[in-house]
Amino acid sequence: MADPHAQEPWRARFDWGPVGAAALAGTSEVVTVVDVLSFTTALTVAVDAGIEVFPFRWRDSRAERFAQEHNAVLAVGRSEAQPGRISLSPGSILAGGRVERLVLPSPNGSTIAHDVAADGTPLIGVSLRNATAAAEWTLRRLASVPGSSVSVIAAGERWPDGSLRPAVEDLWGAGAYLAALDARGFGPFSPEACTAAATYRAVAGELSAQLRASASGRELIDLRFADDVEIAAEVDASTAVPVLQGESFLAA
Numbered sequence: 006m007a008d009p010h011a012q013e014p015w016r017a018r019f020d021w022g023p024v025g026a027a028a029l030a031g032t033s034e035v036v037t038v039v040d041v042l043s044f045t046t047a048l049t050v051a052v053d054a055g056i057e058v059f060p061f062r063w064r065d066s067r068a069e070r071f072a073q074e075h076n077a078v079l080a081v082g083r084s085e086a087q088p089g090r091i092s093l094s095p096g097s098i099l100a101g102g103r104v105e106r107l108v109l110p111s112p113n114g115s116t117i118a119h120d121v122a123a124d125g126t127p128l129i130g131v132s133l134r135n136a137t138a139a140a141e142w143t144l145r146r147l148a149s150v151p152g153s154s155v156s157v158i159a160a161g162e163r164w165p166d167g168s169l170r171p172a173v174e175d176l177w178g179a180g181a182y183l184a185a186l187d188a189r190g191f192g193p194f195s196p197e198a199c200t201a202a203a204t205y206r207a208v209a210g211e212l213s214a215q216l217r218a219s220a221s222g223r224e225l226i227d228l229r230f231a232d233d234v235e236i237a238a239e240v241d242a243s244t245a246v247p248v249l250q251g252e253s254f255l256a257a
Contacts, residue, residue: 012029039179068110080107
């Protein structure tokens with residue numbers, strides 16, 4: 006019996022976090038990771054600037070060695086960032102000067118990307134900034150593969166006990182990408198994917214205000230990272246599609 010959590014035979018599928026990624030990753034020709042605040046937003050900003058980005062699970066001694074081995078800059082923790090140093094903050098990437106390679110750890114989007122990459126499935130990073138461009142790239146990629154599907158993973162956040170906190174901004178980012186696929190005739194959608202697309206459409210006209218008012222947005226604003234929320238709300242500001250090629254993301 007087929008696993009219902011694989012969402013077959015739908016061509017557009019949606020789930021949450023590392024466990025959802027594990028359930029869907031092996032079932033589709035393309036996997037999309039969405040972590041709006043802030044891994045995939047930072048990723049699109051970096052790729053726009055021509056930076057090669059290496060996802061990594063955690064910033065620890067292993068990450069330091071990995072960065073040294075790849076002649077890359079290791080992003081510091083957001084709270085540790087000083088002027089001129091790059092962190093998970095998209096604003097720090099914009100202000101960080103010329104960097105060719107960047108190791109970008111995060112416990113959510115980056116970790117999912119790192120895990121999914123192990124099975125060789127093509128994976129892209131999507132945020133609100135590049136949702137339409139990513140949808141168009143996906144359609145080109147799948148055009149020659151009849152019946153092919155895409156799995157969209159909203160990264161979510163973590164509660165203090167380590168359990169998944171579904172983050173509404175990731176639902177919106179995934180929904181923006183799915184809505185763009187739907188508008189271009191891709192489908193059918195699973196009920197889960199339909200819900201994500203509908204949720205994005207419900208807030209699209211006031212996305213920036215809603216993002217600022219969300220729990221994650223308010224948290225960053227309180228930590229004095231309001232600029233990062235504004236950058237994340239730049240819907241379709243980017244045409245770059247970060248594709249994980251081997252160990253790193255490069256522009257498609």
